[in-house]
Amino acid sequence: MRRQSLSGSDYFHLLLDRKMLRNGLVGNISRIHLELSTDVDLELIGKKLAKNWTFQTVSNLKVKYNWPFLPVWKEEKGKRKNVEIRTNLSKSEFESSVLNRKVDNENGLVFIDLSELENGTKHVVISMHHVLFDHQGMDNFVQALADETLSFPLFPNVEKLNGFRVFRNFLFMTVYMLKRSSSKLGTLVEKNLKPKAAPRFRVIEFTESETEQIEKNAWKVGARIGQSAFYISATAKTVIQVLTKRNENPPYLWFSVLNNQRKKGTAGHLVSNQLSFLFFRLNAKTLNKTTDGVTSINQQLKAQIKNRITERYADLLSALRFMPMPVYEAMVNLTSNGKMSSFGFSNLGTDKINLTEFQGTGIVNMLHFPPVPSPPGFNVVVSKTNGKLKFVWAYFDEVLSWEEVAAMEQSFKALLL
Amino acid sequence: MTSIKFVSMVSRDKIQAQVSAYLTKRFLAKGAKLEATTPFADFGIDSMTVVELVMYIEEEFGIVIPANQLTGDNLKSLESLVNCAASNQN
Numbered sequence: 001m002r003r004q005s006l007s008g009s010d011y012f013h014l015l016l017d018r019k020m021l022r023n024g025l026v027g028n029i030s031r032i033h034l035e036l037s038t039d040v041d042l043e044l045i046g047k048k049l050a051k052n053w054t055f056q057t058v059s060n061l062k063v064k065y066n067w068p069f070l071p072v073w074k075e076e077k078g079k080r081k082n083v084e085i086r087t088n089l090s091k092s093e094f095e096s097s098v099l100n101r102k103v104d105n106e107n108g109l110v111f112i113d114l115s116e117l118e119n120g121t122k123h124v125v126i127s128m129h130h131v132l133f134d135h136q137g138m139d140n141f142v143q144a145l146a147d148e149t150l151s152f153p154l155f156p157n158v159e160k161l162n163g164f165r166v167f168r169n170f171l172f173m174t175v176y177m178l179k180r181s182s183s184k185l186g187t188l189v190e191k192n193l194k195p196k197a198a199p200r201f202r203v204i205e206f207t208e209s210e211t212e213q214i215e216k217n218a219w220k221v222g223a224r225i226g227q228s229a230f231y232i233s234a235t236a237k238t239v240i241q242v243l244t245k246r247n248e249n250p251p252y253l254w255f256s257v258l259n260n261q262r263k264k265g266t267a268g269h270l271v272s273n274q275l276s277f278l279f280f281r282l283n284a285k286t287l288n289k290t291t292d293g294v295t296s297i298n299q300q301l302k303a304q305i306k307n308r309i310t311e312r313y314a315d316l317l318s319a320l321r322f323m324p325m326p327v328y329e330a331m332v333n334l335t336s337n338g339k340m341s342s343f344g345f346s347n348l349g350t351d352k353i354n355l356t357e358f359q360g361t362g363i364v365n366m367l368h369f370p371p372v373p374s375p376p377g378f379n380v381v382v383s384k385t386n387g388k389l390k391f392v393w394a395y396f397d398e399v400l401s402w403e404e405v406a407a408m409e410q411s412f413k414a415l416l417l
Numbered sequence: 418m419t420s421i422k423f424v425s426m427v428s429r430d431k432i433q434a435q436v437s438a439y440l441t442k443r444f445l446a447k448g449a450k451l452e453a454t455t456p457f458a459d460f461g462i463d464s465m466t467v468v469e470l471v472m473y474i475e476e477e478f479g480i481v482i483p484a485n486q487l488t489g490d491n492l493k494s495l496e497s498l499v500n501c502a503a504s505n506q507n
Contacts, residue, residue, distance in 0.1 A: 136461075157447075224487040225471065226464025264461040265449025305469050349463060 004155045005070040006063065006131070008317025009261075009273035013130040014063065014071075015328055016373055019340075023374050024194040026102040027129065031369040032142050033099070034124040040361040042114040042122060046083050048359050049112060054144035055082075057154065058271065059108050063131060070321050073155070073271065082108045087116040094123070099369065100198035101127040112145075124358060130371055134273040135348055136262055138368075141270055146358045156262075156269045161318060169315035176309070178334075180279065186243050186250025186342050188399050189377035195396035199372040202405060204391040204412070211389045214416045221291045222298065228347045229301070231391075232257070233293030234415040235380050236282050238408040239343055242400070252283045253342035255376075259310045276310040276317070290415060344379035346370065370394050427478055429503040436502075437495060439473055440466075453496040467492050474502045481505065 006014075017028035049055050057075075059082045064074040089098070098113045109129035116122050126145065128138060140152045206214060218230035236253050243250055256277040262268050280300050286292045304310070320328055332340075348368065355363055369392060370381045377399035381392045391412075395405065433453060444466055445451065451460055457467060471487070474480050480502045482491075491501040 222484070224484055225468050225492060228464065259465060260463060262461075263446035263449070264444050264466070265451060266446040266461075268446070301465075301468065302472065305465075305472055310465075350458060 001073070001075045002155070004073045004158070004272070006073065006321060007156075007272050007274060008314060008319070008321055009134070009275040010063075010131050011071060011321045011328075012317050013273060015325065015332065016371075017129070017131065018325060018329060020371070020373055024196075025372070025374060026100055026198075027104060028131070028371045028373070029101070029103055030128050030130055030133070030138060030371055031099065031101075032126045032128075032138065033365075033367045033369060034126075034355070034358055035364040035366075036122045036124060036358060037362045037364060038120050038122055040122050042085050042087075042116060045124070045359050045361070046085050046114055048148070049083050049145065052145060052148050054141065054148075054151065054270065055110070055112070056080075058110050058132065058141065061109060061132070061271065062105050063109075065325075067324050068322070080108045082111045083114065084111070085114045089115050089117050091117060091119075096198050098123070098125050099201075101125070103127050103129050105129075110141075130273070132271055134260070134262070134275050135258075135346070136260065136268055137270050137273070140267055142355065144270070146355055152267060153269045154271055156272055156274060161315075166315045166319050169312040170319040173309075173312050173316035176312075177279075180254075180281065184251055185254035185281075186240065186248065186252065186284070187376055188239065188242065188343070189375045189396075193374055193377065193396075193398055195374055195377070195398050197397060199394050199396055200405075201367075201369055202393040202395075202409065203367060204393065204409060206389040206416075208387040210417060211384070211387060214389060217416065218294075222294045224298070226347075228257070229294045229297040230290070230416070231347065231380075231382055232280070232297055232345055233282075233287070233290050234412055235343065235345060236293060237287045237290065237415060238412045239378070240284055240287050241411055242404050242408060245404075250284060250342075252281050253287075254279070254281050255341040255343055255345060256280075258346050261310065261314055276314040278304050278310060340373065340375045343376050344370070344373065346379075346381045348381060348383040350384045368392060372396065374399065426506055429499060432474070432478060432480075432502055433495065433499040435477065436470060436474060436499060439477075440470060440495070443469075451495060453499070454494055456494050457492070467498075470498060474498075478502070478506075 013028050020027050059080045060076045062074050062076055063071055065071050094115060094117055098115055101111055101113060103109055103111045109132050111127045113125045126142060133141060144150050144152060215227055218227035221230060223230040239253060256279050259276045259278055261274040261276050278301065280297055282293060282296055286296045355366060357363060368381060370379045372379050372394040374396060377396050379394045383390055471482060482501055482505055486501055491497050
């Protein structure tokens with residue numbers, strides 16, 4: 001295997017992982033959950049996966065920190081057994097063990113659970129550490145698992161960084177972040193809260209006609225070129241409604257939104273994140289009207305594109321790879337007093353893989369469960385499959401009560417529809 | 418990107434050539450070639466990239482596409498985006 005450094009966003013995901021482990025969570029792990037048809041032979045799938053080149057190669061990867069040099073990917077010798085078949089699982093066992101499976105640098109950064117539940121339904125859960133994959137990498141990985149005739153390059157092409165530019169952008173972004181974020185951001189969670197149980201997931205699905213209506217409504221309130229501004233504004237409003245009910249009146253919400261930095265026009269590589277972020281601050285007053293929220297997001301987006309914030313932030317992340325992890329953590333804590341953000345939001349766009357089969361078996365349902373860093377303890381992922389919008393809310397019981405989530409869902413649907 | 422330039426009328430083809438060159442240099446993988454009629458979404462070009470293209474057109478050619486014309490149909494492909502931009506030249 002060629003020598004390959006971690007990207008800046010890989011190293012950032014390790015930082016998030018460190019913070020999550022510190023708060024007693026299983027780590028920075030994304031999961032794809034496939035429900036398969038009930039006639040599938042899970043043992044046969046397990047055997048096929050054990051021979052799958054992509055799965056075995058990725059299972060054997062680990063991170064070598066290598067300080068004072070850049071962290072690199074390293075291949076472990078020997079085969080790791082990173083597939084487990086379990087039968088007769090109750091729904092709660094499935095949620096607490098399989099949907100909360102820990103994967104780490106020591107035992108492998110990816111694991112596949114093949115489970116049969118008491119009710120006879122059959123499930124594949126692919127747990128992937130976020131240091132390995134961005135969303136496109138996950139898509140590629142799942143496709144290569146589903147169909148072993150597909151293969152993707154393991155790593156991206158190495159691009160030579162311009163040291164002067166990286167240093168200049170490092171300074172620019174450090175000042176930018178220190179100026180804009182602060183500890184006054186509204187958040188649903190006490191800092192350093194240690195959730196006791198696995199995260200909960202609430203899936204909000206809309207029909208095709210509801211999705212069409214939502215997209216029309218997005219247009220009406222000023223969301224142009226995609227609907228993200230509308231979804232973010234509605235999410236922010238539901239968060240601020242909860243905080244207001246709790247008699248907390250934060251002056252603003254602050255959050256980051258993922259930006260895909262991969263070059264377009266190719267499926268690309270498997271391993272290594274190529275991400276950056278955009279940053280938004282929404283004043284509480286702005287959220288009184290959805291239109292105002294959307295306008296504010298649009299203005300901030302345009303200003304950040306003009307200032308090339310995503311590229312500059314990617315350079316900042318690249319430069320921070322040289323920092324030992326504890327120093328890196330201290331720097332990030334400094335800008336937000338450990339609160340990080342008000343919530344997490346990712347729009348995965350239209351589902352491009354739209355898998356219908358996994359290893360020759362029909363897929364009944366497919367869900368993407370995001371990692372849930374705490375703080376902020378509430379993370380939203382939206383995607384569109386077959387013309388239907390799907391929101392996955394991930395949170396902890398300590399962050400949102402059942403009643404609060406129910407009220408949020410009701411309000412969220414009303415805002416969108 | 419800086420402030421809006423004042424430019425004279427440019428041909429539709431020139432706009433397309435320049436936007437295509439910018440898109441290729443800045444966003445496309447090595448060797449990837451985008452046909453003008455290929456839907457952006459099929460090529461993995463996301464809304465953020467399209468926003469940047471619209472801003473590039475605004476800045477480079479002084480063409481402001483009115484908000485009510487930023488529809489899915491007008492922003493579907495390079496060809497439709499350029500057609501929309503060209504029709505908004507003063």
